[in-house]
Amino acid sequence: MKDHHLPQGYNLRPLEKEDYVKGYLHTLQTLTSVGDISQFQFNEVVDYWKSQPKTYKNLVITNSESEVVAVGSLIVETKMIHGCSKVGHIEDIAVRPDQQGKKLGLYLVRELVKLAKEEDCYKVILDCDPRNEVFYEKCGMHRAGLEMEIRF
Amino acid sequence: MKDHHLPQGYNLRPLEKEDYVKGYLHTLQTLTSVGDISQFQFNEVVDYWKSQPKTYKNLVITNSESEVVAVGSLIVETKMIHGCSKVGHIEDIAVRPDQQGKKLGLYLVRELVKLAKEEDCYKVILDCDPRNEVFYEKCGMHRAGLEMEIRF
Numbered sequence: 134m135k136d137h138h139l140p141q142g143y144n145l146r147p148l149e150k151e152d153y154v155k156g157y158l159h160t161l162q163t164l165t166s167v168g169d170i171s172q173f174q175f176n177e178v179v180d181y182w183k184s185q186p187k188t189y190k191n192l193v194i195t196n197s198e199s200e201v202v203a204v205g206s207l208i209v210e211t212k213m214i215h216g217c218s219k220v221g222h223i224e225d226i227a228v229r230p231d232q233q234g235k236k237l238g239l240y241l242v243r244e245l246v247k248l249a250k251e252e253d254c255y256k257v258i259l260d261c262d263p264r265n266e267v268f269y270e271k272c273g274m275h276r277a278g279l280e281m282e283i284r285f
Numbered sequence: 286m287k288d289h290h291l292p293q294g295y296n297l298r299p300l301e302k303e304d305y306v307k308g309y310l311h312t313l314q315t316l317t318s319v320g321d322i323s324q325f326q327f328n329e330v331v332d333y334w335k336s337q338p339k340t341y342k343n344l345v346i347t348n349s350e351s352e353v354v355a356v357g358s359l360i361v362e363t364k365m366i367h368g369c370s371k372v373g374h375i376e377d378i379a380v381r382p383d384q385q386g387k388k389l390g391l392y393l394v395r396e397l398v399k400l401a402k403e404e405d406c407y408k409v410i411l412d413c414d415p416r417n418e419v420f421y422e423k424c425g426m427h428r429a430g431l432e433m434e435i436r437f
Contacts, residue, residue, distance in 0.1 A: 150436065158365070161365060161377065162368060164366065165366050165367070166366070166367060167367070167368070168366075168367060168368030168369075169368070170365070170368060170369060172293065174369050175365070177369070177372075178363060178364075178369050179363050181363055182363070185337060185340065188337065188340060189363075190415055208360075208362055210360055210374075210376065211330060211333055211334070211341075212314060212330075212376070212377065213309075213310070213313060213319065213322065213327070213330050213377070214316065214317050214318070214319055214320075214377060215317065215318060215319070215320060216319075216320030216321070216322065217326050217329070217330050219318075222362075222374070224364070225364065225365070225366060232388065241328050246435055250289060250437050254437065255436065255437060256335070256434050256435060256436040257434065257435050258412065258432055258434045259432070259433050259434075260410065260412065260429070260430045260431065260432055260433075261430055261433055262430055262431075263430065263431055266431055266433065268434040270433075272436050273435055274433040274434055275433065275434065275435075276431055276432070276433060277432045277433060277434035278412045278413055278414055278415070278431075278432040279410075279412065279413055279414075279415055279418055279428055279430075279431065279432060280410055280411075280412055280426065280428070280429045280430040280431060280432050281410065281411050281413055281418065281421045281422075281426040281428060281429060282327055282409065282410045282411075282426055282427065282429035283398055283408060283409050283426050283427075284407065284408040284427055285402055285406065285407055285408065
């Protein structure tokens with residue numbers, strides 16, 4: 134698979150609380166409704182994630198103005214099957230609309246996949262809309278099954 | 286939806302370490318390869334799960350001989366989207382082959398869904414083989430998207 138690099142001035146790093154004022158929620162909103170989240174609530178979620186560092190891995194890409202322009206998460210699940218193995222779940226990938234076309238999403242997903250491999254996961258999975266299947270194929274993934282849901 | 290009950294002498298309860306000698310792994314093997322897991326390794330995984338009680342919820346159904354005949358897990362993921370919401374992931378549902386036809390799987394999935402609702406999840410999701418779509422529809426779920434994966 135071809136290696137991709139971030140555009141100059143762009144960086145990948147773990148999510149920090151300061152990302153509240155750097156546009157994290159605005160970028161996340163590209164994906165779905167986020168709601169009116171205060172700095173206090175944001176900090177609570179980030180603190181919760183950071184209290185379980187083996188489970189939650191949250192990355193952001195910033196541009197040269199230090200704005201958060203892409204976000205994504207990996208949830209590492211410890212299982213009993215396959216000799217006490219682990220599975221990585223990729224969740225909530227979002228790229229700010231004016232930043233699309235720079236392959237930031239591709240870069241981010243590949244970094245999350247690498248992270249899952251480093252964490253000894255035997256596989257990485259994610260659920261997506263059928264419209265996004267081609268994008269995730271570019272990330273090296275393939276169709277494995279159906280996602281079923283109940284909404285409350 | 287019709288209410289189902291467990292057959293007489295059957296019980297639903299959280300997973301315990303003693304389930305190692307009650308056939309937990311044998312039942313789990315119905316789903317996929319489990320490997321040669323020692324009591325020590327089993328305890329380590331159970332301890333890890335119990336150290337994160339807000340994330341890992343593992344249930345078993347026992348029969349009148351106290352054997353573990355069905356197993357299933359719920360992983361509760363804390364998200365930022367939808368006003369700091371939560372999503373329940375149902376994982377690793379298995380029913381011992383000689384116990385199938387008693388609707389144990391249906392009962393277990395519904396209990397995991399109830400648990401997710403009690404935990405304030407806005408939805409519960411799971412990934413399955415297309416062959417199992419009809420079963421999960423009986424559990425009240427419907428098709429939501431595609432599961433994509435990379436195996437290492």
